[in-house]
Amino acid sequence: AQSVAQPEDQVNVAEGNPLTVKCTYSVSGNPYLFWYVQYPNRGLQFLLKYITGDNLVKGSYGFEAEFNKSQTSFHLKKPSALVSDSALYFCAVRDTGAGSYQLTFGKGTKLSVIP
Amino acid sequence: DTGVSQDPRHKITKRGQNVTFRCDPISEHNRLYWYRQTLGQGPEFLTYFQNEAQLEKSRLLSDRFSAERPKGSFSTLEIQRTEQGDSAMYLCASSRAGTGDTEAFFGQGTRLTVV
Numbered sequence: 001a002q003s004v005a006q007p008e009d010q011v012n013v014a015e016g017n018p019l020t021v022k023c024t025y026s027v028s029g030n031p032y033l034f035w036y037v038q039y040p041n042r043g044l045q046f047l048l049k050y051i052t053g054d055n056l057v058k059g060s061y062g063f064e065a066e067f068n069k070s071q072t073s074f075h076l077k078k079p080s081a082l083v084s085d086s087a088l089y090f091c092a093v094r095d096t097g098a099g100s101y102q103l104t105f106g107k108g109t110k111l112s113v114i115p
Numbered sequence: 116d117t118g119v120s121q122d123p124r125h126k127i128t129k130r131g132q133n134v135t136f137r138c139d140p141i142s143e144h145n146r147l148y149w150y151r152q153t154l155g156q157g158p159e160f161l162t163y164f165q166n167e168a169q170l171e172k173s174r175l176l177s178d179r180f181s182a183e184r185p186k187g188s189f190s191t192l193e194i195q196r197t198e199q200g201d202s203a204m205y206l207c208a209s210s211r212a213g214t215g216d217t218e219a220f221f222g223q224g225t226r227l228t229v230v
Contacts, residue, residue: 004157034218043119043206044158044221090157101146102171103219105157 002027002095006106013081014114021076021089021109029097033074035065038088038108047089050074061085081113119222121207127228128197135193136225140209147190148219149182150206151175158206164190165212197229 003026013019025031032051036044048059055067065076074091088110092103120139128134140147145166150158161180163171166187176182179197184190194201204226208219 036221041223043223044208046218046220049218092157100171101163101165102148102160102173103150103158104160107155107157 002031002093002098002104004091004093004104004106006089006091006109008109009107010110010112012112012114015083016080019076019078019081019085019111019113021091021111023074023076023091023106024072025074025091025093026072027093027095027097029095031074032094032096033065033067034092034094034103035059035063035074035076036090036092036105038090044090047076081111083113083115086111086113119207119209119220121205121222121225123225124223125226125228127230130197130199130229132197133193133195134197134227135191136205136207136227138190138192138207138222140189140207141211141220144209144211144220145187146210146212146219147184148208148210149190149192150208150221152204152206152224153202161192194227197227199229202227202229 005024034049035047050057050067058064063078088108090108091106122137147164149161152158160173162182164184179195182192204224206224208221210219211217
């Protein structure tokens with residue numbers, strides 16, 4: 001069975017500082033990995049994905065994530081945080097070895113960027 | 116193209132009543148997904164359609180839940196004999212089938228409150 005862990009319920013960072021939101025996963029086959037962001041009273045917005053190829057993927061709004069197969073991690077990063085980045089972030093995985101198209105999401109990490 | 120559209124945005128119903136939600140995916144997307152999200156949790160997969168065929172159903176989808184996508188375009192999710200535990204945000208997403216994989220785009224959701 002596929003699973004995702006986001007070990008931090010909340011991350012606080014000062015504006016202008018780098019941020020990291022952690023994600024680890026478990027799958028039986030090869031993973032497809034995704035990050036989504038959710039603002040209050042809004043749906044999930046896609047940020048970036050890892051399917052294959054370069055382990056460092058770049059996405060929207062200056063975010064990037066690094067796929068680490070040996071550590072089964074896919075941490076989200078941004079070099080310089082903005083107050084407007086404050087939101088709920090979800091990591092998701094699809095197990096290509098399971099023959100399924102469903103995404104399994106983590107519980108989410110609330111990011112607060114302090115001015 | 117305005118993205119994935121869900122209707123209604125909010126629904127309050129009495130326990131025991133039936134409710135139906137509608138999802139209109141992005142027009143060229145032939146994959147459609149339903150997820151459920153409760154407070155403090157990530158979205159949980161309910162079901163998946165490719166065109167009009169329902170190809171996956173989660174164990175979460177009890178026999179009180181039924182989903183359809185009759186013409187491979189819009190989809191409906193019906194909950195019969197609603198229970199207070201059904202209170203949640205119901206999210207619809209769509210994606211394009213093709214070589215490789217593409218991200219799913221989410222609607223803003225239907226928030227169901229069962230009183």
